[in-house]
Amino acid sequence: MKKLLLTVVLAASLLRVDSLFxxxxxxxDVVAYIAEQHLTNRARKAIDKILDGQSIVYFSSWMDNIQNSPAWEGGYDKTKTWHYVNVDEGKTLDTMEREPKGDVLTATEASIAAIRSGNLSDSLMKDHLKMLVHMIGDMHCPMHAGRKTDLGGNQYKVRWFGEETNLHSVWDSKFIESYRKWSYTEWQQMLDRADKKERAAIAAGTPRDWTLETVDISKAVYAGTVEGANLSYQYLYDFGPLCEEQLLKAGYRLAALLNELFG
Ligand SMILES: [Zn+2]
Incomplete structure (x- = not known):
């Protein structure tokens, strides 16, 4: 009986890992952990207090896990579209019709404004901080600024080392998991090597600038990915530097933003 239970638990956990997005x-985790290395003492203390001593890494995927919960003061079901922005071919961020319930850029700007307002309850402050940590990450994920016509690459079929999947899923998790077998702390150790001046240059700009940049990057990813192709080592080689760069940029920018808000 004990053995059977263990098998069931194991099977369930494997399923769960497979269905994350x-x-x-x-x-x-990589983005949040890089950011955490560059918080000022003041920001670190303020964030520590808001998160009851937990790390921002601890909450980095929280926003993915609450999408169907109606229990939030603000209604978590409202947050479903806040993970991405879509720009179709021949359109720009300005000419594209945006999600009526908000997208990753409008929601990020709203969370920043809410935190700046200074009149949030403790629990809402905590929620907006956790969302910001997540959304700055999503904002740098190429297929989170993909086309609406294929649902951000979800309907752009490809194979990944022979397995049928889609471009969105490749960029959400398959690429990063295949590229390196590093833990999030090892990713940080390997990537986070820019000096202060370089970090400041990367962190310059606004969430809107960063989103515009990701829109361009997603166009390059589409251009470099043949629909239906079997992607493998060559694809890792071609896009590895881009994957690393997006994680690093997101980490430095998140740190700068949190230092500005809480430092
Ligand atoms: Zn997300």
Whole structure:
């Protein structure tokens, strides 16, 4: 009986890992952990207080897990579209019809404004901080700024080392998991090597600038990915530097934003 239970638990946990979405927990953990290395003492203390001593890494994927919960003061079901923005071919962020319930850029700007307002309850402050940590990550994931016509690459079929999947899923998790077998702390150790001046240059700009940049990057990813192709080592080689760069940029930018809000 005990053995059977263990098998069931194991099978359930495997299933769960397989069905996760959005940069994947690994990508979000890497981004949050890089950011955490560059918080000022003041920001670190303020964030520590808001999160009851937990790390921002601890909450980096929280926003993916609450999408169907109606229990939030603000209604978590409202947050479903806040993970991405879509720009179709021949359109720009300005000419594209945006999600009426908000997208990753409008929701990020709203969370920043809410935190700045200074009149949030403790629990809403905590929620907006956790969302910001997640959304800055998603904002740098190429297929989170993909086309609406294929649902951000979800309907752009490809194979990944022979297995049928889609471009969104490749960029959320399959790429990063295949590229390196590093833990999130090892990813940080390997990537986070820019000096202060370089970090400041990367962190310059606004969430809107960063989103525009990801829109361009997603166009390059579409251009470099043949629909239906079997992607494998060559694809890792071609896009590895881009994957690393997006994680690093997201980490530095999140740190700068949190230092500005809480430092
Ligand atoms: Zn997400």
């Amino acid at each position: 959005a940069w994947g927990p690994k990508g979000h």
